[in-house]
Amino acid sequence: MKAVIPVAGIGSRLRPHTHTQPKSLVPVAGNTILGHIIDRLVEAGVREFVFIIGYLGEKIERYVRRQYPELLASFVVQEPREGIAHALWLARDQFRTEKEGILILLGDTIVDVDLQEMMRTPGNVLGVKEVKTPSMFGLVETSATGRVTKVVEKPRIPKSNYAMVGLYKIANADWLATALERIIDQNQRTHGEFQLTDALMLMIQDGAEMTTTSVDNWFDCGRKESLLEANARLLNLPEFLKRREYPEFPDTIIIPPVSIGNDCQISGSIIGPNVAIGDRTIVKNTILSDSIIGSYSELRSAVMHDCIVGSDALFKGTRHSLNIGDNTEIDYS
Numbered sequence: 001m002k003a004v005i006p007v008a009g010i011g012s013r014l015r016p017h018t019h020t021q022p023k024s025l026v027p028v029a030g031n032t033i034l035g036h037i038i039d040r041l042v043e044a045g046v047r048e049f050v051f052i053i054g055y056l057g058e059k060i061e062r063y064v065r066r067q068y069p070e071l072l073a074s075f076v077v078q079e080p081r082e083g084i085a086h087a088l089w090l091a092r093d094q095f096r097t098e099k100e101g102i103l104i105l106l107g108d109t110i111v112d113v114d115l116q117e118m119m120r121t122p123g124n125v126l127g128v129k130e131v132k133t134p135s136m137f138g139l140v141e142t143s144a145t146g147r148v149t150k151v152v153e154k155p156r157i158p159k160s161n162y163a164m165v166g167l168y169k170i171a172n173a174d175w176l177a178t179a180l181e182r183i184i185d186q187n188q189r190t191h192g193e194f195q196l197t198d199a200l201m202l203m204i205q206d207g208a209e210m211t212t213t214s215v216d217n218w219f220d221c222g223r224k225e226s227l228l229e230a231n232a233r234l235l236n237l238p239e240f241l242k243r244r245e246y247p248e249f250p251d252t253i254i255i256p257p258v259s260i261g262n263d264c265q266i267s268g269s270i271i272g273p274n275v276a277i278g279d280r281t282i283v284k285n286t287i288l289s290d291s292i293i294g295s296y297s298e299l300r301s302a303v304m305h306d307c308i309v310g311s312d313a314l315f316k317g318t319r320h321s322l323n324i325g326d327n328t329e330i331d332y333s
Contacts, residue, residue, distance in 0.1 A: 001100045001119050001169075003046045006087040007034060007107030008054025008078040013223045017310050022056040024107040025063055026227065027292055029234035029276050030259030033221045034060065036110045036234070038068060044115035046103065047072055050094045052087040054078040083193030089180040096177035104196075106166030110230060112217035112237075118169050124203070124210040126151070127167030129218045137163035138197045140212055148210035153190050153197040164197070165218045172208070179203050224308055231292050232274035235259060261295060278311060286317070 011023025018026070024034035031039070038049070053060050053075055061075050076091040088104070095102045103119065105111075111127060118125055126148060128140050139160045141150040151164065170176045179199040182188075188198055204210060217237075219230035234240060235257035246254045254260075255272030261279035268285040271277070275288050278295030287303045294311030302317035309315065 001046060001103055002048040002050065002095055002098050003041050003103045003105060004050045004052070004088065004091060004095055005034075005037065005105055005107050006052040006078070006084055007060055008052050008057065008081050008087055009108065010055045010081075011108070011222070014227065017308065018055075020056075021310075022053075022060055023222070025059060026221070027276060027278055027294060028110075028219075028221060028227060028231045029240065030261070032063070033110065034063070034107060035067065037105055037107065038064075038071075040110075040115060041103070041105070042068075042071075044119065046115075049073045050076060050091050051107075052076045052078050052091050054081050054087075083189075084196045085180055085183055085194035085199050088176070088196065088199075089184050089194070092177040092180055096174045098173045101169060101171040102173045102176075104168040104170065108220070108222050109166035110219040110221065110234070111165050111167050111215045113167065113213065113215040118167075118213055121169070121211070121213065123171050124208060125169040126200075126210055126212050127165045127215050128162040128212045129165050129215050130161055131163045132161070134158035134161040134163060138195070139163055142212060146211055148204060148212060151197045151200045151204070153195045162212065165215055167215065168196075168200075175203055175206075175208060176200075179206075227308065228274075228290060228292065228306060231276055232290060235274055235276065255289075 007024040009023055011018035014023055014026060025032045049071055051060060051073060054077060057077060064073050074094055076094060078087045078090055113127060126140055131137055135154060135158050138153045139155060139158055140148055140162045141160045143149050176199060179202040182202055183194055183198050190198055219233060220226045221230050241257055246260060249266040251268045252266050253270045258272040259276040261277055263280045264277055266283045269283050270287045272289060274290045277293045280296050281293055282298040284300045286299045289305045291304055291307040293309045296311050297309055297313045300316045302315055
């Protein structure tokens, strides 16, 4: 089965990191967002990929060809960027003849689900997760038998709290391509963009049967807070904890779970929990927790938590030599 991954977005909510890097290549838990997505698909047996690129798309293409040379990968450029349905419409000739159907997985979302089981399930399947703020998401409404009766994008008055997580198995790819062509031809926009939910709704109205599958974990990596949460939750997954071994660093305490890249220089520090450090980064006399640090960066004399530091960055904290007498209060805040 072929996978289609839209990765054209700017990622404005992750600035300043996305000024120089596409959102899908932002690091999280010892990999990139896109790397986590591809690894899960490859593990499920997927070898053919269509990447819909746009903003800094040449970096994504270089990354895929360098890190995954064995994949059969093609790239479609989305310009201008007018929504997920517009992206898929541009790529429709790459997938509409797929007799086995296609998997669509949005490029800023990491999900934990049995992909092989999802691919074996007959018909169209939408990945969903129960959420507390349904009006912020595309939602699925189902009948008593579990059949999807309606999909709607960010409704003001939600009638369901099951959100689509950005994972779709489409059994009839040509049917989806035709629905995409209809909403583009009719200029059918929702919230100013061409939405995949509208194309899916056309398919449902025309008789397409859709069911849902609940995902175990859904890591939305679109904002700083959610990226740090995804980093912590991924680092704490059992399969990640099992395969992690930490090198010996002088005068340093490692509090798992932690991901440390290759050739890092760390000394006199406390690292963890929930920290991911990129390759060849220097950390000296620093306390670091719940943070993501890029490659080729340097941290010295710092106390840092809930931080995202890009690659090739330098931060030096303050150090003090103090002789403090009785009944003294010093507040640096």
